[in-house]
Amino acid sequence: MPRDPDEPFVPDLSEGAEAGLYLSLFELMNEGLIITSDETILEVNSAVCRLMERSYRDLAGQPLSTLFPSERAFLNARAALFIQGEMRGSLRVRLGGGRERDLAYVAAARIRPGVHAIILSPDPVTGLGAEAPRPADTVWPRLAAALDQPALVINGQDRIVAANAPARRRFAASDDPLTGRPLAQICRLSDPDREHGPVTVYPADDSPALHGRLLTGPEPGWRILLLSGTAPVAPVDARSSRAFRHAPMPMLVVRAADGRIVAANDAAATVHGHARQSLLQMHLDALREDAPAGEPLRGGLWRLRGADGAFVAKTQVQPLDGGHDEWLVIHDAPSHPWPTHPAGIGRHLAGSAHAVLITDAEHRVVSANSAFEQLSGHAESTLLGEPLDAIATSRHDADLFDTMRTALSEQGHWQGELWLRSPSGEACPEWIAFNTVRDAGGRTIAHIGLFSDLSVRQQAEARAEYLANHDALTGLPNQRFIEARFDEALVSAQRQRQHLALVCMDIDGFRATNERFGANAGDLVLQQLAGRLRHSSTRAQIARTGSDQFCALLSGIDLISEVDREVEHIRDAFAQPFAIDGEAHGITACLGVAIFPGDGQDFASLWREAGNAMRNARLEGPGSCHFHTAELNAASLERMALESALASAVERDAVRVHFQPVTDASTGALLGAEALLRWAHPDLGLLKPSQFMSIAESSGLDCVIGFEVVRLACQHAAEWHQAHITVPVAINATANMLAHDHLVEQISAAITQSGLPADTVELNVPVQCLLAPADALTRHLFALDSLGVRIAVTGLGAQALPLQHMLDIPVHSVKLDRSLVRDCLQEGRARLTRATLAVADSLGLRTQAVGVESQAQAEALMALGCTRHQGHLYGAPLPPDEFAQLLS
Structure with a gap:
């Protein structure tokens, strides 16, 4: 349809x-x-x-x-x-x-x-x-391809620049694209100069006319023409028809240019009290009491002058002979004098400051005052005879109007929200109260509707709701709001099996700050802090819950260990000094944390436990953080200890690099090596990146460690190269490294000092870094490419594929994420793997699978065309000397 x-x-x-x-x-x-x-x-x-x-x-x-x-x-x-x-x-x-x-x-x-x-x-x-x-705006032409109704894009010269398939089927032969042709060759519009809105479309093949709608196009002066499948009332040859002359309905033919009557039938002459020949010398406005100046003819209820006085009649208007040069006007014969409602209700309410709309017993519009015209944007003449639902938006279904009619009939009144459609197509919410008017015999003769602009009412309600849920000083939500958000987040967390966390914060010694600097200065500190907290974590919804207390709701937490990291982001908001009277002053806060579902199943229980944890933190001293869960307290202390030790890892020569082979699965040949970071912790032994890199990234140490990995990887690969064994080496980069001002300088220095050929070095760029790449990243990658360094995009399948950005940067290969490889035997994931490999192949990129653990995975990947594999199936990561033995 x-x-x-x-x-x-x-x-x-x-x-x-x-x-x-x-x-x-x-x-x-x-x-x-x-x-x-x-x-x-x-x-x-x-x-x-x-x-x-x-x-x-x-x-x-x-x-x-x-x-x-x-x-x-x-x-x-x-x-x-x-x-x-x-x-x-x-x-x-x-x-x-x-x-x-x-x-x-x-x-x-x-x-x-x-x-x-x-x-x-x-x-x-x-x-x-x-x-x-x-x-x-290039969106609309592409969306037009998705429509099942004909759509044409027309430029400022009225030539077709795009046409979707339904339009080509309707107007052209199968091999005719329509583009480039003048619109006039295939159809004519009733209003050629109209920019937007409804039009009648007359096909050039003389087939029945169609309803159309013009929309603003993608470029200035362009238009989009949409066609419906329904045709307007078919035109008739009125003047040459005997049926016209002797029809019982009054009928007139009016010239569009000046409104002159050029034909009239006998019924029109009788009703209007003029000889038929006399009517031919008259202007149509002479027969109307409500003729709007300068407006095109439209059907509806007209107030007409007749032989026995004024009367109201339902009128139809349509163009003759497929054109708009002449119009056929048909109206009902008078059945009752105007007005139909008692005591001249319309005249009495015409000057009312309230918007008033009056309908007859059949719910057709018979009057609208100027206040309603101003509110709705509709002239009264365009509404007469229309049912109320004709001027409402499509968001209302028939049930609403059935309910309204039933209430007016049985109870005599109805009120509610109604969305009206303005002439420009915009929707505006109004509040309407309808009452039924009956005559002495109880017969319904009219319905009176009083409108008010609901957008003003809604704005006032929204403002009141905002103030009820927000802190006026900081603009942050309050506890009531955060509790409502918790209920919403709880549903999502239960469905996705995730964690939630409540973090309660209490500023240390804030009363002393107020007493020392004054309440105004204290307010400024709270506003500064609110801004920092709001941007501290994308997973946090911040609220002010007391004079010097705040709360954070953390959502989207997959692993409990992630809570500690997010809490550190929140604590960072207190790390920088605050400006008070032009001077910098430090402020600390005690934090208490409770986690769903372990610490509580609802807001009340989590709020209680987070508050208890915060009070325990105060016992430990200013700036302390306490988790309700004992294990997390231990983890937090462990994190602090790791961060302290990590800061000196490079100086203590504790950074290590192991190498994992990259293998051709079809032949077993060694194709290269992946350099993998290890940390030789003095007490905990050799640690993998998953055990400490999140700490390194949040503390800014990942760049120092990452550049040390680059240096060591190039050094070891150069030693193999000097022994006449050239092995391409891939090195991982973090987001912070890729944004570092000296990235190119550091990698170039490592290559030069080691003597390793640059084209044997491959830099792994995480795919998430390409979702919103900075200009610096693009410059860095092109600079590295000019040095000869190969660029690989890693993690495909774990994130949305940024195709456009992959076309904008020098990418040589892509690597499937280990999660995609792990599940590649599942049908759904297999389709995703196949699609990802197909995209890479179409872009001419080499593909590699990471994390291949089983022969079944290897065979499935080879069947899809991916033969370059890395994973424990082919060998575990080895220290440099053991990997050298593997090479020899």
Whole structure:
């Protein structure tokens, strides 16, 4: 079935099979696509990650409010996008790292109830006012391909620049693409100069006319024409028809250019009290009491002058002979004098400050005052004779109007929320109270509706709700809000088998700060701290719960060990001094942590245990952190000890490099080696990166350690090269290393000092670093490529595939993530593996599987065309001397 042109011009992503197709399409685009519910981000493409400088995991599944720098910005954006229905504008969003940026959105639409699509432009925001040009939007032509109704993109010269398949089937032969042809060759529009809105479309092949709708196009001056499958009322040859002359209904033919009557039938002459020949000399306005000046003819209820006085009649208007030069006007004969309601209700309420709409007993509009015209944007003349549901948006189903009619009939009154559609197509919420008017005999003669602008009411309610849930000083949510968010997060955590954590914070000695510097200075400190806490962790929802107390709700926690890392991010908010009276002063806080489900199953129990843990932390001294779980307290102390020892690992020559073979699975030949970090801890022995790298990254030590790994790997590989055994070596890089100002300098120095050929060095770049790559990363990779260093993208299958960025940087190979390799024997994961390898092959990239542990995995990967393997099936990581023996 063709789509209703009033429905959002966005493909329906609600069906799983289609969702994958469209998301794949959007992965190849520069525009950012966000699929979201009213509260939660459901899906994003790679462009969103790039624009917002945040990872896929930091966005998908997170609260929608995390996109915005404040709760107020979130509420304003939600009102603009989901309540007011704005299609274009700009949003102030929060980027990774806490910075803020304005992004333009070029489309926003409801996909289905409670699910919305937002399309972000990659172009800078340069002004979206009335006089500013609309940003170039290449989204709509691509989406038109998904429609099952004909869609044409027309440029400023009225030539077709794009046509979807239904349009080609309707207007062209199978081998005719339509593009480049003038629109006039295939159809004519009733209003050729119209930029947007409904039009009648007359095909050039003389087939029946069609309803059409014009939308703003992707470039200035361009338009998109959508066609429905229904035809307007077929035109008739009125003047040459005997049926016209003797028809019982009054009929007139009016010239469009000047409104003159050029034909009239006998019934019209009788009803209007003029000879038929006299009517031919008259202007149509002479027969109307409500003729709007300068407006095109429209059907509806007209107030007409007749032989026996004024009367109201339902009127139809349609073009003759497929054109708009002449119009056929048909109206009912008078059955009762105007007005139909007692005491001139319409005249009495015409000057009312309230918006008033009056309908007849059949719920058709018979009057609207000027206040309603101003509120709705509709002129009264365009509403007459229309049912109320004709001017409401499609968000209301028939049940609402059935309920309204039943209540008015049985109870005599009804009130509720009604979304009206403005002439421009925008939706505006109104509150309406309808009452029934009956005559002395109890017969219904009218319904009076009083409207009020619900957007003002909703804004006031939203403001009241905001103040009830937020702290006025800092703008942070309060305990009531965080408790509600906990209930939402609990459902998700139970479904995904994740952990939640509550972190209670109490500032040390804040009363003394207030007494020393004054309450105003104390308020400024709280505001500074609120800003830092808000951006301390993407997993944290921060709240102010007391004068000097705060709380953080951590969600999306897969492993309990991750809580300690997130708590460290929160503690970092207190690490930097605060500005008080122009001077820097340090502030500390005691933290207490409780974790779901181990420490409690609901908010009340976790809140209690986190508070107890915080009080225990106060006993340990200022700046202390205490976990309710004893094991985590031990882990926290262990983390601090590891960080202290790690700081001197390079100086103590405790950094080691082991090498794992990379093998051709089809021949068994050695193809290269993967350099893997190890830390020789003085007490704990040889540690793997999984045991300490998260600490290194959060403390900033990963760059020092990583560059030492580069130096050692090049040194050992050079020794083998000098022994006439050249083995390509792959070295891992962290996100901090890739962003380091001296990355290229450090790698170049290691290669030069060792004497190793640069083309035998491969740098592993994690795929998540490409989701939102900085300019520095791109420069670094091109510089390394010019040195001869090979670039490999690792972790494919664990993140969304950033195809566009992989085309923009010098990539030589890709490596499948060990999670994908582990599950490659499962049917669903096998399809993903096959698709990933196919994409890599189409881009001309070499592929390698990481973490191959079994012969079955190896055979499955070889069957898919991936023969370059690394994993324990082919050999464990070895110290340099043992790996040298393997080479010999």
